Amino acid sequence: MGVPTIGCDCAVCHSTDPHDRRTRPSVLVEYGGRAVLIDTTPDFREQAIRENIRHLDAVLYTHTHADHILGIDDLRPLSFRHKPNRLPLYAHPQAAEFIRNMFRYIFDANYKFGGLPLVEMNPIEGPVELFGVTFEPVTLIHGDAEIFGFRFGPAAYLTDHSEIPESSLARLQNLDILFLDALRYKPHPTHSTVDNSLRVVERLRPKRAFFTHICHDLPHEATNASLPENVKLSYDGMKLEFDL
Numbered sequence: 001m002g003v004p005t006i007g008c009d010c011a012v013c014h015s016t017d018p019h020d021r022r023t024r025p026s027v028l029v030e031y032g033g034r035a036v037l038i039d040t041t042p043d044f045r046e047q048a049i050r051e052n053i054r055h056l057d058a059v060l061y062t063h064t065h066a067d068h069i070l071g072i073d074d075l076r077p078l079s080f081r082h083k084p085n086r087l088p089l090y091a092h093p094q095a096a097e098f099i100r101n102m103f104r105y106i107f108d109a110n111y112k113f114g115g116l117p118l119v120e121m122n123p124i125e126g127p128v129e130l131f132g133v134t135f136e137p138v139t140l141i142h143g144d145a146e147i148f149g150f151r152f153g154p155a156a157y158l159t160d161h162s163e164i165p166e167s168s169l170a171r172l173q174n175l176d177i178l179f180l181d182a183l184r185y186k187p188h189p190t191h192s193t194v195d196n197s198l199r200v201v202e203r204l205r206p207k208r209a210f211f212t213h214i215c216h217d218l219p220h221e222a223t224n225a226s227l228p229e230n231v232k233l234s235y236d237g238m239k240l241e242f243d244l
C-alpha cells in the first residue's frame with residue numbers, strides 16, 4: 001500500500017524520518033551502461049524522476065499484482081527512445097498473458113491513436129541473458145500463486161513470497177546481496193515476516209540481506225537496530241554496488 005498508508009494515523013505513517021516513506025517495491029540494475037528494471041510499480045513515475053532515470057533497456061516482471069505492474073504506462077517516455085524498436089518486457093508466460101489482457105490498449109495493434117508505450121512482451125520460463133548478464137527466474141510461493149524472483153550474478157531480488165521452495169533455495173547459494181520480502185512481524189497469508197526471512201538469511205548466509213515490501217508496522221530506525229549486523233531494511237533510493 002506504500003507508507004504512509006492512505007488514511008492511517010499510526011506513528012510510522014506520521015514519521016519525520018525520510019526512510020519511513022516507502023513507495024512500492026522495485027529495483028533498477030545498472031551495468032555497462034545498461035539499465036534493467038524489475039517491476040513497474042504505481043509509483044514508477046515518481047521513482048524514475050527521483051533517480052533521474054534517462055534510459056531503460058529492459059523490464060522484468062516478478063508477477064502481476066497491481067503494486068508491481070500499474071506503472072507500465074509511464075514507460076512511455078523511456079520506451080520512445082527505442083524507436084523504431086520497442087522496449088522489451090519479460091515475464092512468466094501466464095503473467096505475460098495477464099499483462100497483455102489487462103493493458104489491451106497497449107498491446108492491441110488496432111489501437112490507432114498513438115501515445116502508447118512502445119513495448120514488446122517476451123514470455124520467459126527460464127534464464128534470460130540481457131546485455132551479457134544472465135537473469136535467472138527463481139520460483140517463489142506467494143500465497144497460492146507461483147511467481148518469479150530473480151538472481152543476477154551474486155545478487156537476488158525476491159520480493160512478494162510466503163515461502164521459498166527447496167529447489168529455489170538450492171539456487172540461492174553464495175550470494176553477496178539478497179533481497180527478501182518482510183512485510184511485518186505478524187503472519188500474513190501471502191507474505192514473509194521479519195522472523196521468517198531472518199531464518200532464510202541464517203540458512204542461505206548471504207553476505208548482506210535487505211528486507212523489502214515493508215509495511216507501516218516496521219519503523220525504519222528501530223527495526224534496523226533490532227536486526228543482525230548483515231541484515232537491514234531497504235529504503236527508497238537505496239544504492240548498492242557489487243560485481244556483476
Ligand SMILES: [Zn+2]
Pocket residue numbers: 004005008009010011012013216
Ligand atoms: Zn500507518
Ligand SMILES: [Zn+2]
Pocket residue numbers: 063065142160
Ligand atoms: Zn504480490
Ligand SMILES: [Zn+2]
Pocket residue numbers: 065067068160213
Ligand atoms: Zn507486492
